[in-house]
Amino acid sequence: MHLHKFFDFCINNLHQYAAQVQEQQGEGVDWRIKEAIMNLIGNIAHLIIQENQLKEMIEGIISYHVLPEMQSSEPFLRMRAIWLYGEFQYLGFADQTHIHQVMDSMYKCLYDQELPVKVYAATTIYKLLKNSEAAQTFLRPGLKDILQVYLKLLSEIESDELVTALEKIVSFYKEDIEPFALLLSSQLVDSYQRLIQVNAIDDGGDSAMASMGCVTALGRIIRSCKSNKEILAKLEKIVYPVIVHSFTLEGDGTLEEASDCLSLLLYYGGRNNLHGPAVS
Secondary structure, eight states: HHHHHHHHHHHHHHHHHHHHHHHHHHTTTOOOHHHHHHHHHHHTTHHHOHHHHHHHHHHHHHHHGGGGGGOSSSSSHHHHHHHHHHHHHTTTOOOOOHHHHHHHHHHHHHTTTSHHHHHHHHHHHHHHTTTHHHHHHHHHGGHHHHHHHHHHHHHHHHHHHHHHHHHHHHTTTTOOOGGGHHHHHHHHHHHHHHHHHTTTTTTHHHHHHHHHHHHHHHHHHHHTTOHHHHHHHHHHHHHHHHHHHTTTTTTTTGHHHHHHHHHHHHHHOEEEEEEEOOOO
């Protein structure tokens, strides 16, 4: 009962805001009101999805009120709209046109002028991919550009969420990753080597989790290239420093993931030992 009343309160405020924008043609309307309402709705998304009546209503509501804000002139509204769709990742969008529009807008936000908006898009887009084959199919033609965005972002900032997002993207498109395997792997190794320099205690273990994500992603890439021995041979040299470090006391946090990489390289590479640079 309380959930329904609170939901109605949020939706009524969205309608009032939309009416005010139309009456005033956007002039003098406080965008923070809508940002706050979207924040409220996102924070009860898990409850809305559990209520059939509300679940049936919410897709149309966010399609009308939230989707347009991904192209808002206000960066905070763009960020909040992206975030809110991520909170409804388990909704199971029924309208294929809607999900295509969402993915198109999310893709465009990857190239936003504001770095926080780009990061929000990059760390949210995979959440919508994992439950929608339609979304995966829609984005497949832009995979090369999407991966380039991730590589650029990873070179600019340290983020365990970005690493996790890239790992998931690789898993969704494992059959399409091979042409980008070497570049992706090099960037992941660079990220790993930066992350292991961070004191895990100081950042609450985020760097340790991110470094684990890097090695997991490397394993997925190796597996996706299992039938191409030429690429596997090149991947050996790229991944070698990560595997070596993981077998030391300082790197044992990624030992399991590195062991998986080693096994894959040896098995699919058809060799008895790993070929890499000499270890000093």
